[in-house]
Amino acid sequence: MRPNHHQFIAFAYVVREGSFSAAAARMGVTQSTITQHIGNLEKTVGTLLLRRGRDGVELTPTGQEFYDLADRMVSFDVEVSERLEGFNAMKNGRLNVIGNAPQPALRIIAKFRQRFPNIQVNFGLHDWSTATNMLRNRLADVGLITDAPVSDAWERIHIESAEYVLYCPNEHPLSAQASVSLEDLKEETVIIPERGSLTRKLLENACRSHAIALERTVTMATFPLMYEAVLQGIGVAVFLCNSSLIKKSVTEIPIREMTQKHETHLIATKDRVGLKLISEFINSVN
Numbered sequence: 001m002r003p004n005h006h007q008f009i010a011f012a013y014v015v016r017e018g019s020f021s022a023a024a025a026r027m028g029v030t031q032s033t034i035t036q037h038i039g040n041l042e043k044t045v046g047t048l049l050l051r052r053g054r055d056g057v058e059l060t061p062t063g064q065e066f067y068d069l070a071d072r073m074v075s076f077d078v079e080v081s082e083r084l085e086g087f088n089a090m091k092n093g094r095l096n097v098i099g100n101a102p103q104p105a106l107r108i109i110a111k112f113r114q115r116f117p118n119i120q121v122n123f124g125l126h127d128w129s130t131a132t133n134m135l136r137n138r139l140a141d142v143g144l145i146t147d148a149p150v151s152d153a154w155e156r157i158h159i160e161s162a163e164y165v166l167y168c169p170n171e172h173p174l175s176a177q178a179s180v181s182l183e184d185l186k187e188e189t190v191i192i193p194e195r196g197s198l199t200r201k202l203l204e205n206a207c208r209s210h211a212i213a214l215e216r217t218v219t220m221a222t223f224p225l226m227y228e229a230v231l232q233g234i235g236v237a238v239f240l241c242n243s244s245l246i247k248k249s250v251t252e253i254p255i256r257e258m259t260q261k262h263e264t265h266l267i268a269t270k271d272r273v274g275l276k277l278i279s280e281f282i283n284s285v286n
Contacts, residue, residue: 002044009077010037011049012070015063015139016096018056026094041066064137071138075272093277094120099144100131100198101264102223103242104159108144108266112284119277125222128198135267141278143267146240147198155273157266157285164202164258167227167250168236175251182212182257189216189235191226198262203238206257 013023014034024031042049049063059067095112099105102125109121126134128147135143135154144159166180174180174188193200207214218235220226226237230250240262241252266285272278 005073007037007041007044008066008070008073010034011041012067012074014038014050014057015059015067016071016074020057059137068138072271075275094122095142095277095281096122096124096140097142097144097281098124098126098131098134098140100126100128101144101146101159101240104264105144108159108281108284112281115284116280125224127194127196128201129196135269138269141268141272142281144264145267146264147262148265148267153269154267155270157282159264159266159285161261161263162240162242163254163261164199164238165241165252165254166236166238167230167252169230169233170249170251172236172251174236174253177253179254179256182207182210182214182255185214185236186212187216188214189218190214191218191220191229191235191237193223193226193239194219194221199239202258206255210257 010023010027010033013026014020017023017026020034020038021031024034027034038050045062045066047062048060049066051058051060097105097109105123105125109123113119113121124134124140128145131143131145132149134140135145135148136151146162148154148156150156166174166185168174174184177184192203216235218229220229223239226239227250229235230237238255238258241254266282268278268282273282
């Protein structure tokens with residue numbers, strides 16, 4: 001028995017939405033229908049495509065191969081629907097945006113929402129490794145990624161260039177300096193992102209190159225948490241400049257060993273760029 005179109009579409013939405021129930025709601029069918037489609041697809045393939053757990057679903061290696069195909073089928077279905085519906089295609093819908101660059105992502109989302117208020121936008125802030133892997137695995141529609149790897153499958157639109165700076169409270173002794181060195185941070189509590197973050201990788205490389213050890217560090221999951229920790233006086237933080245829209249009470253200081261510019265791009269897979277929902281989001285860059 002060959003798998004049918006409905007089975008692939010159900011499979012793609014289970015992965016996209018993260019659960020059987022969410023996929024059923026998205027497609028407007030019962031959860032038992034989704035379960036049946038996935039069960040029949042796995043039976044035809046002869047192996048599990050998904051692992052079910054408390055935190056949702058996870059693709060098996062075979063599932064990842066089939067998901068790439070299934071997701072392209074969904075994109076094709078959406079494109080056909082958009083052409084049939086014309087402008088009405090933008091009156092509702094959902095867009096999944098991810099990134100490791102919060103400020104440009106939120107700026108573009110705000111502009112997009114002004115034009116299309118009925119479109120549901122889901123934004124996930126992730127470390128560099130997670131965000132790039134999600135894009136590779138087609139688990140998001142659009143990504144805002146700093147120092148994104150190059151891929152023939154991706155369309156890249158340049159957003160901005162930025163360098164790394166030190167965030168510290170205005171009353172901190174370092175705030176009066178025009179720039180700081182990594183040596184200045186040896187006695188400070190430095191707030192850094194989790195492993196997998198591009199910021200952490202670059203900071204560790206810079207410290208290694210200059211034989212500097214940061215003895216006191218505090219790890220936090222996202223930049224908003226890091227920024228709040230600076231405001232609360234927990235320590236100083238290293239991150240890209242202009243990453244926060246909130247400027248009150250915090251000073252940004254260039255780091256002399258980390259002056260290289262880093263590029264942020266908006267990224268979407270080339271087969272999705274033609275979709276009206278995604279093309280209009282890209283247009284919100286300007």
